[in-house]
Amino acid sequence: MKILVCISHVPDTTSKIQFTADGAALDAQGIQFVINPHDEFGLTKALQMKEAGLATQVTALIVGDASVEPTLRKALAIGADDAVRIDARPESGNQVAQWIAEYVQANPYELVLCGIESIDYNGGTVPGLLAHRMGAAFANACIGLELSGTNATVLREIDGGKEKLTASLPLVVAGKKGLVEESELRIPNMRGIMAARTKPLAVVAPSAVAAQVVSKRFEKPVGRTSVRLIDKDNLGELVRLLHEEAKVI
Amino acid sequence: MAARQDLYQHPDYYLMDEMLSDEHKLIREATREWVKRDVSPIIEEYAQRAEFPKQLVKGLAEVGAFGPYIPTEYGGAGLDQISYGLMMMEIERGDSGVRSTCSVQSSLVMYPIYAYGSEEQRRKYLPKLASGEMLGSFGLTEPNFGSNPGGMVTNIKDMGDHYLLNGAKMWISNAPFCDIAVVWAKNEAGRIHGVIVERGMEGFTTPETHNKWSLRASATGELVFDNVKVPKENLLPNKSGLGAPLGCLDSARYGIAWGALGAAMDCYDTALRYSKERVQFDRPIGGFQLQQKKLAEMITEITKAQLLTLRLGQLKNEGRATTGQISMAKRNNVNMALEIAREARQMLGGMGITGDYPIMRHMMNLESVVTYEGTHDIHLLITGMDVTGLSAFK
Ligand SMILES: Cc1cc2nc3c(=O)[nH]c(=O)nc-3n(C[C@H](O)[C@H](O)[C@H](O)COP(=O)(O)OP(=O)(O)OC[C@H]3O[C@@H](n4cnc5c(N)ncnc54)[C@H](O)[C@@H]3O)c2cc1C
Ligand SMILES: Cc1cc2nc3c(=O)[nH]c(=O)nc-3n(C[C@H](O)[C@H](O)[C@H](O)COP(=O)(O)OP(=O)(O)OC[C@H]3O[C@@H](n4cnc5c(N)ncnc54)[C@H](O)[C@@H]3O)c2cc1C
Numbered sequence: 001m002k003i004l005v006c007i008s009h010v011p012d013t014t015s016k017i018q019f020t021a022d023g024a025a026l027d028a029q030g031i032q033f034v035i036n037p038h039d040e041f042g043l044t045k046a047l048q049m050k051e052a053g054l055a056t057q058v059t060a061l062i063v064g065d066a067s068v069e070p071t072l073r074k075a076l077a078i079g080a081d082d083a084v085r086i087d088a089r090p091e092s093g094n095q096v097a098q099w100i101a102e103y104v105q106a107n108p109y110e111l112v113l114c115g116i117e118s119i120d121y122n123g124g125t126v127p128g129l130l131a132h133r134m135g136a137a138f139a140n141a142c143i144g145l146e147l148s149g150t151n152a153t154v155l156r157e158i159d160g161g162k163e164k165l166t167a168s169l170p171l172v173v174a175g176k177k178g179l180v181e182e183s184e185l186r187i188p189n190m191r192g193i194m195a196a197r198t199k200p201l202a203v204v205a206p207s208a209v210a211a212q213v214v215s216k217r218f219e220k221p222v223g224r225t226s227v228r229l230i231d232k233d234n235l236g237e238l239v240r241l242l243h244e245e246a247k248v249i
Numbered sequence: 250m251a252a253r254q255d256l257y258q259h260p261d262y263y264l265m266d267e268m269l270s271d272e273h274k275l276i277r278e279a280t281r282e283w284v285k286r287d288v289s290p291i292i293e294e295y296a297q298r299a300e301f302p303k304q305l306v307k308g309l310a311e312v313g314a315f316g317p318y319i320p321t322e323y324g325g326a327g328l329d330q331i332s333y334g335l336m337m338m339e340i341e342r343g344d345s346g347v348r349s350t351c352s353v354q355s356s357l358v359m360y361p362i363y364a365y366g367s368e369e370q371r372r373k374y375l376p377k378l379a380s381g382e383m384l385g386s387f388g389l390t391e392p393n394f395g396s397n398p399g400g401m402v403t404n405i406k407d408m409g410d411h412y413l414l415n416g417a418k419m420w421i422s423n424a425p426f427c428d429i430a431v432v433w434a435k436n437e438a439g440r441i442h443g444v445i446v447e448r449g450m451e452g453f454t455t456p457e458t459h460n461k462w463s464l465r466a467s468a469t470g471e472l473v474f475d476n477v478k479v480p481k482e483n484l485l486p487n488k489s490g491l492g493a494p495l496g497c498l499d500s501a502r503y504g505i506a507w508g509a510l511g512a513a514m515d516c517y518d519t520a521l522r523y524s525k526e527r528v529q530f531d532r533p534i535g536g537f538q539l540q541q542k543k544l545a546e547m548i549t550e551i552t553k554a555q556l557l558t559l560r561l562g563q564l565k566n567e568g569r570a571t572t573g574q575i576s577m578a579k580r581n582n583v584n585m586a587l588e589i590a591r592e593a594r595q596m597l598g599g600m601g602i603t604g605d606y607p608i609m610r611h612m613m614n615l616e617s618v619v620t621y622e623g624t625h626d627i628h629l630l631i632t633g634m635d636v637t638g639l640s641a642f643k
Contacts, residue, residue: 014256030261032278070271077275187286188279190313190326190336193272 001147001169002057003046004109006100006126007075008036008118009068023217026120035071038115041179044186045145046113047079054147055111057081061103063096065089069201076196077188083201092211097129099206104134110169111152116141116176124174131172139167143178253605255289256522257281257342259514262552268559269331276332280339283312288343293604296344296466299459303426305347310381314340314351316359323363323371324379330565334507334558341508342515344607345614346467348508353422354378356501358385358431361443364496365488370445374429386427386455388418388446388472389494395420396627397642399491403434403474405444405484412484414444414452414477420621424470425457431485432472433494443485443493452477463617465610499575502622503565506578509618510554512611513586517547519606520593527598534596543592550585557581573635580628587615 011017012032020027035043046058060075062068063086072083086099104112112134114127131138143162144155152171156163157178173179188196230238242249266274287308295302309315317333319325326332333355341348359378362370377383394400403416414434424430430446430453446453452475457468488496521544524535534540561578564570590612594601602609619625634640 014258070275073271074275074278077279187282187312188275189311190276190279190317190328190332191321193275193279193313194321194326194328197272 001055001111002059002109003049003055004100004104004112005039005043005046005058005060005075005080006112006114006130007039007043007060007062007071008115008120008126009033009062009064009071010036010118010120013037013119017220019218019220023219024215026218033068033071035074036115036118036120038117038119038176039113040185041177042113042115042173042175043075043078043080044184045175045179046111047186048180048184049147050079050081059084059109061086061100063088063090063099063206072201073193073196074188076199076201077192078186079192080199082199084204085201086204086206088206090211091215092213093123093125094129094212095206095209096126097133098209100126100130101133102207103204108170110150110171111147112136112170112172113179114172114174116174127172127174134170134172136170136172137167138172138174139165140174142173142175145173145175145179255285257285257515257518259342260517260521260548260551261555262548263556265555265559269335273331273335276328277335277339280312280314280336281342283308284339284343288340288347292344292347292466293607293610296346296610297604299461299465301346301350301426301466301468306350306381306384309340309347309351310379312336315354315381316363316375316379317355319355319359319363319375319379324376325359330503331559331562333504334562334565337504338507338511338514340511342511344466345508345512345611345618346464348504348511349422349464349467349617350384352501352504352508353387354385356504357387357497358429360500361431361485361493361497362445365443365485365493367482367486369482370485374445383428384423384426386421386423386430386472387497388421388424388430388432390418390420392417392419396624398433398494399441401433401435401441403432405434405436405442405479407437408478411481412444412479414446414474414479416474418472420458420469421455421472422464422467422469422621424455424472425468427455430455430472431497432474440489441491441493442489444479445483445485446472446474446477446479447483450477450479461617463613463615465613495572498622499570499572502575502579503561503570505618505622506558506561506575506582509579509582509586509615510551510558512615512618513547513551513554513582513589516586516590516593516608516611517544517551519608520544520547520596523597523600523606540596543596547589547592550589554582554585571635573632576623576628576631576635579622580625580632583615583619584625587612587619590615 012034015031018027049055058080059082060080061084090096117124139154141157143157146153150169152167154165313326316325317328321327389398405412405414428448432446454473455470457470525533527534594608
């Protein structure tokens with residue numbers, strides 16, 4: 001059985017996010033990119049399944065331009081067997097889903113592990129759209145996964161509880177923490193980094209797919225302003241400020 | 250003591266990351282991730298207790314910090330010298346003591362066995378040293394011979410079927426728990442040779458040195474040899490003379506130059522963040538000219554050292570780095586780090602002396618780093634001799 005792990009290449013959570021002057025795009029200068037944290041749980045789960053003899057191959061895939069290759073190399077260094085880059089700069093989840101679906105059609109995988117959402121654009125659309133286009137079963141918000149033969153048992157997080165369900169392969173999973181625990185995540189070691197040098201990284205040309213939604217502008221939340229303290233015996237001043245400066249009363 | 254979250258981000262004022270390969274950056278990030286996960290949360294407590302965090306040995310081996318540049322057939326990672334440097338930088342960013350353990354294992358134990366050892370010695374020891382199954386120490390310094398190791402009195406006598414080793418080494422990192430020691434001793438003719446001494450050999454003891462205010466999370470001790478019978482096959486056959494241990498020092502000093510840069514960047518990063526958050530006289534202290542002067546000077550020195558060190562790495566990769574060049578970088582970077590640590594400590598006011606922040610620990614650690622592997626003064630003499638052709642040592 002082969003597992004495809006779809007990875008979104010996202011800014012490190014500690015990065016300071018800036019947008020270009022017109023607000024139309026992320027300013028990537030000085031930003032450190034990482035494997036989308038939700039996808040890292042999936043990648044680790046896939047490697048564990050391979051080590052347990054449940055899978056024969058783990059492939060890491062990103063839709064992105066050449067700048068995402070270090071992230072794929074990291075996935076290889078952690079233990080993926082091979083990597084695929086679909087050479088495009090996606091602008092909408094429908095493109096990503098369509099390109100991955102076309103790739104899987106030509107190169108079948110029984111299990112596709114995605115994250116529940118990318119932590120940058122937070123679309124949350126790719127895994128569902130992908131499952132639909134593959135004609136595969138789909139399990140969202142997955143926090144546990146077990147395989148036996150061609151059947152999967154999935155634990156899902158639902159409002160205020162958990163849901164257990166079964167599905168037969170092929171299956172697309174949108175996973176998150178719980179698939180594996182944080183302490184199980186892997187840091188690449190030097191031997192893995194060396195091995196990654198010679199693992200295959202295929203670059204695939206995308207078909208023509210138009211973005212169905214177009215982002216126009218990004219805005220950061222306004223920063224917090226300073227607090228002014230007014231003495232409890234001076235309520236008149238509070239009323240005056242609310243009326244004259246804040247203009248709310 | 251609850252450790253603060255390690256928010257470290259390295260300064261890169263001259264966009265030097267662009268001069269590193271993607272693989273170098275991956276190596277640096279992986280090492281940093283490991284340090285943030287396994288070292289930062291515990292190191293302060295171990296340093297306060299003056300205890301070596303033994304549990305890190307497994308992790309250091311897994312990450313690949315033991316012999317990164319030793320070929321894979323002997324258990325190393327087969328990486329280049331810049332990779333080794335970047336790893337030492339990230340590990341010392343965490344703690345100089347932990348980096349010292351790696352320097353000793355990689356450059357002072359694995360390197361001489363690899364470079365001067367027989368094929369049997371390489372196969373016997375290197376894989377176990379790389380995997381952390383064995384820890385090594387390096388015995389050069391003696392009670393009466395520190396800066397002048399050529400005067401050593403520790404000696405070996407050829408007894409026909411074995412050597413008899415006598416003498417004592419002092420200030421030896423990892424000594425209290427080392428499984429093997431690479432020991433430098435003079436033969437009957439006064440020529441310096443390296444021998445591999447194994448724990449358990451009769452007459453070999455390793456008392457610990459206590460009451461250090463520096464490198465508290467690294468164990469230091471003595472190596473004492475009282476008529477130790479060393480098998481003949483434990484002599485390193487392929488190099489002798491003072492040049493043999495000095496060759497190891499070149500490799501270790503190179504790693505220390507990178508390591509000290511890591512400690513400096515951690516102090517700067519901590520002070521910079523603090524200066525933006527700490528408010529006095531109604532404004533962040535980072536807004537005051539006196540504090541900005543400190544920060545501006547720190548980042549200037551760090552940037553210069555980054556350039557110096559990377560260039561040294563390129564030369565080392567090409568096999569062209571000279572002892573003089575390595576000396577200059579070790580001396581410059583450690584001194585720079587020590588001065589930055591002292592300034593950064595002041596910027597944190599009272600908080601700077603506590604274990605809530607890493608600066609005071611770095612500052613105290615660096616007092617050892619500026620002394621071992623050639624003191625600050627001795628490196629000047631090396632540079633002076635290099636440029637004048639005249640030795641001022643004696
Ligand atoms: C205006 C704009 C510009 C953009 N520019 C770029 C760009 O220059 N470079 C770039 O890399 N991205 C860029 N993106 C992001 C790219 O469009 C996203 O990959 C896509 O929108 C899906 O993101 P999402 O938040 O909907 O994913 P979600 O549906 O939230 O992601 C869920 C899961 O789907 C999978 N997944 C998502 N995206 C990918 C992917 N690209 N490859 C493989 N698996 C994936 C992952 O498993 C992920 O956890 C841009 C987005 C916008 C809106
Ligand atoms: C924590 C720690 C760990 C160590 N680990 C190891 C180890 O693993 N293995 C090992 O072999 N050694 C180790 N050392 C020893 C270290 O290398 C020596 O301390 C160092 O070489 C200095 O020797 P010394 O302490 O005898 O000082 P000395 O040589 O006595 O020097 C005292 C002072 O005199 C100055 N001086 C000496 N000669 C001259 C001169 N010609 N001209 C001008 N000034 C001079 C020195 O610069 C110094 O300031 C370690 C030391 C420390 C503190």
